[in-house]
Amino acid sequence: MRSEHKAGRSPDTYNPIADDGDAEHFCNTCAFSGACLAVGYGKPELAQLHCLVEHFGPYHEGETIFRNGDPFRAIFAVRAGTVKTCLTDEEGREHVLGFYLPGEVIGLNAIYPDHFPCDAVALEDAQFCRFSFPAMSALASRIPAIQHHLFRLISKELGNATLLAGDHSADERMAAFMVDLGERYAARGFSGTHFLLSMSRGDIANYLRLAPETVSRVLSRFRTQGLIDVDGRTLVLRNPAQLRTIGRSLLSK
Incomplete structure (x- = not known):
């Protein structure tokens, strides 16, 4: 991330889409750049990863990115905006499962059932990177940094799912x-x-x-x-x- 974007910017004034990366640098909200850069991979070395990315949006407030039951084909990294995941029970009551910020990934909880087990809804104008999961998995098997980071993201997702299950005030x-x-x-x-x-x-x-x-x-x-x-x-x-x-x-x- 470029230093001029790090200091003194609050979410109401900072537009991450304005720093969309180039041939040498990742997008500033890239969900994988930190892990890759930490082990010496730069964008030129990860051209295959970059080719997997599909930018799409915007989704406006209240619009659904995916729905419970949709086939799982891709994971989604938030580029801008905020997203909530939620489930609606048989009585029509909504249950909020989590919130996702720029640079975070949604859809990882769909890997095992092979379909999305919840809805993802934009809370404000939001844009995304879409990664084909079969292609991402194949690339991860060849690049250890991506594989390790993907496992960390999945582990964190599982941890978040049980975070509030205890008896807390x-x-x-x-x-x-x-x-x-x-x-x-x-x-x-x-x-x-x-x-x-x-x-x-x-x-x-x-x-x-x-x-x-x-x-x-x-x-x-x-x-x-x-x-x-x-x-x-x-x-x-x-x-x-x-x-x-x-x-x-x-x-x-």
Whole structure:
């Protein structure tokens, strides 16, 4: 990622599509570039990977990228925007499974059933890279860095699926959610302490298995304690260390 995009940019002003890579450099939100560069692979050495990529979008707020039951043929890396994955039960109730930011991959949970087990919905204008999974698997078998990174992504996906299964308080869940979100933004060159919540309070509550009014109460309490500032959908983490302490049972070390 180019240094001028790393500092002082918040998600409401930074457009990752503006830095779309070139013959020598990866797109700044590439889901695989970090792993490849770490072991000495650059874009010229990974021309085969680049040829697998199909850019598509935009999908607008509320539009579906894939649906539960669709055949699994590809994984999707978010280039811009935010996506939620969700399931609708027999009574028509939606269950939010996760949120995905630029540089993150959706669709990995479809590998075993060979079809998508959930819906993926854009929370704002979003664009994607589409990777043919059969072709990606073949390439991964020849390039260890890609294979290892793919395994790490799958492992993380499995871990996220069970993250909130335990008996945790509302404060623990909210603190862990905000810290995790901030760290994921920071890993992609955004501010990790000042960002927009593109997901609604209702979606956050659904994901954390809390009532919407509980989410509002926890946010108000954290603001009173000086841990955060909230202005509409803009969130500022004033004391990330204390939030991490509160949510430590739900966060990786």
